Amino acid sequence: MHRGVELTAFLVNESRARQPDLAEDPLAAAWIPDSDRPAVRALWNEFADVVYPHDDLVVSLRGRYIMDTLAAALRKDPDTVLVVCGAGFSSYPWLLPFKVALEVDLPDMIEAKQRRVAKLVASGVLPERDVRHLPVDLGSRAGRDELSSLVRELADGRPVAYVAEGLVFYLSPEAARAVVGLGAAFDSCAVTAVSYWPAAAAGSQVLADQRDWFRSRSVPEEAAYLTHDELTSLLGTEIEDRGPEDLQRRYLDQVIVPESDLIPEYVAVSWNVPEEAGAAG
Numbered sequence: 001m002h003r004g005v006e007l008t009a010f011l012v013n014e015s016r017a018r019q020p021d022l023a024e025d026p027l028a029a030a031w032i033p034d035s036d037r038p039a040v041r042a043l044w045n046e047f048a049d050v051v052y053p054h055d056d057l058v059v060s061l062r063g064r065y066i067m068d069t070l071a072a073a074l075r076k077d078p079d080t081v082l083v084v085c086g087a088g089f090s091s092y093p094w095l096l097p098f099k100v101a102l103e104v105d106l107p108d109m110i111e112a113k114q115r116r117v118a119k120l121v122a123s124g125v126l127p128e129r130d131v132r133h134l135p136v137d138l139g140s141r142a143g144r145d146e147l148s149s150l151v152r153e154l155a156d157g158r159p160v161a162y163v164a165e166g167l168v169f170y171l172s173p174e175a176a177r178a179v180v181g182l183g184a185a186f187d188s189c190a191v192t193a194v195s196y197w198p199a200a201a202a203g204s205q206v207l208a209d210q211r212d213w214f215r216s217r218s219v220p221e222e223a224a225y226l227t228h229d230e231l232t233s234l235l236g237t238e239i240e241d242r243g244p245e246d247l248q249r250r251y252l253d254q255v256i257v258p259e260s261d262l263i264p265e266y267v268a269v270s271w272n273v274p275e276e277a278g279a280a281g
Helices: 004-017 034-050 055-076 107-122 141-155 173-185 205-216 228-235 244-252
Strands: 081-085 101-105 131-135 160-164 189-196 240-242 266-271
Touching (some): 004 034, 055 189, 081 141, 101 141, 107 131, 131 141, 160 173, 173 228, 228 266, 240 244
Parallel strands (some): 101 131, 160 189
Antiparallel strands (some): 240 266
């Protein structure tokens, strides 16, 4: 069974596969190899028992809102280039018709993603897409510089949709702030979407339980927390900032689980074109 970052990536897909109507990700389950599915399901159930039983809700809401944001970017300009940091086994480049996409993650994760992409394309599960992969550690300045250089070359003046999902809270505070602001530094960035944990939630019991569980599974425990004002400053524009209760109201018309019982994951969206600011909201 896999450990570390690949393990958390499988958990994300299992969560989205358990809420297909909410997540609107019909590819979520396909990323998990048949041989690993029983173990992944068992691991998800263990996570639910030890940490919290609502990861399917939180992760599906996060992905749905990001996908809506990306769809809005494509409606504005079909030539938009997608850049996803902390890509894991996410499906965005195959769910939305981006002409070019770049997925960024740690080397082991990228290698696993490339292997799975090849199998799913060969079997007809995934459509053919121009998806590039960059294996790099965004916790390092050199890694971020490499990404910036590649994005400039790949975009070549076309608008960029930049996503940092499920990533920044596992970095040092300095690296987290740098990764958040990376998209805004791209010459033609149209929209940035970042998931993060707010500083006000640093004492969350659910997060404390998750840290203990991660420690037992060789996942880095380091956590970074950000504030709305920090994000606004880093992104250089006003942001749409949605927490788990906001997203429940948007997609479920009611709050079925209070934020105190959830991983307090927020999604901040920053548009560089003012008239699009409400498109995903």
